[in-house]
Amino acid sequence: MVSIKDIDNIKNYLKGDIIETEIKSATRATVTIKKDALIRAADYLFNKLKLRFIIASALDSKKGFEIYYHFSNDFSGLVANLHVILPKEKPEVESLTGLFEAANWIEREMHEILGINFLGHPNLEKLISEGNWAKGVYPYRN
């Protein structure tokens, strides 16, 4: 069973790549990391701690483009969020499709709605606005 302590221990694994760790409750935690450490952090949660990937949420804020990757442990009810902030001028981050197939659709969707580029994604085609949507117009940008 994975507890909130294991999420806190990610500090020892990622060391300097962690920007902030926020423990909200006994089952909710968010770890903000540097974007270059995303693959390592996701690999740690998915393969080492055996968490399930729920989905990712992206938003346009004053800080830049933020992505929350939500993971869950199905024995303790833990929901852990990996949080990365991408600069608006170059929104790019590594794709997680190499780790699990479940990242495929949601990365396509985030690429489409916010224009975030996922490096190494096998097929960054449109997912939800097939066809005549204008190029370079991203509906979820503020």
Next chain:
Amino acid sequence: MSKIIPIGPYHPLQEEPELFKLYCDGEIVKDIKWETGYNHRGIERLSESKTFDQAFFLVERICGICSTSHPFAFANCMDEIAGVEIPDRAKYIRSIIGELERIHSHLLWVGLAGHFLGYNTVFMWAWKYREPILDLFEIITGNRNSYAMFKIGGVRRDIEEHKIPGIQKVLDSFKKKNDLLTGAVMDDPVIHARTKGVGILTKEDIINYAAVGPTARASDVAIDVRKDDPYAAYPLVNWKVITAKGCDVFAKAEVRLLEMYESISIIEQCLDGLKKTKEGDIEVEVREVPAGYGTGHAEAPRGEVFHFVVTNGSNYPVRHKVRAPSYVNIATFKKSCVGQTITDATISLAAVDPCYCCTERMAYAYDYNTRDKILNGEDILKLSHKKTEEIRKKL
């Protein structure tokens, strides 16, 4: 000669318009590709222009069948952000609505699965038995669907004491009908022949595609948000997570049929719980939603519904992310359909229970080179029915 068989964009197998292209070599499906986005409603963006109270009515309309699963997850999420603990009576009411919905949704699936196999008795029975459950919803909430029961900090309507015997009576009569239905499906050799070993999803596939709900539980992956991250009245009552080891379509039917018994048991215990709590104590007042973010999930009939909301202290969400269970379950078609025959494709696609809101049908097979139509949607169904008939004659 390689052929493409499109299923969709409007087809009763799917919860929303989607186009599946089955690449076939003879009768065998070699590859599957899909196109989505035919009916994108922009609900996440729309929600940003609604107050939290209004957003409940919006998310209720995401799914036409399990219309309470999204408000359930959204309520869990908003309660977490607002930091409120709802009264026990509201917890019981939330669980009663959630479980009644699971029963009617599973019945709908069993009926349609029977129809796709050419087993229309099951179809007639299941849909007939579903009616009294919908009538119950009308008695409790005023609506047969889209119940508008949930709000931040509780529920909108109480279930009064005098309604409980009537609800119990319907449940008692449904139990007998469910025995009959379960027997008809579980003991039938033709259904065994059509669904066992069809649409296999291994444990590894489930983890890789992050599939949820009965789709995962039929592959012996015991995930159920009600147990794993308890919410509403689920930690207050006794029940167990149903799993099956078959990994095939039959296992998915088995999980759903047995889950209905658990749902009945949960509802009965919740009705007892209602008797122990004070009538009218159904909400806590939430005056302000603080800035922050929250995650909320709930176990819908099809699996985990997940909501993520970012707030800034105002009355509107800054970002509202919604993930329905079919979003992850549909992607498993790549595993469950490839290598099967076309006749088994319909039931393999239906096995994850995509909702059936859209009633337009437009599925036909055409020649890859000449683009001449070979089969239409009805023909594909007929193929499936014919296979069942052949098996029936052999037995």
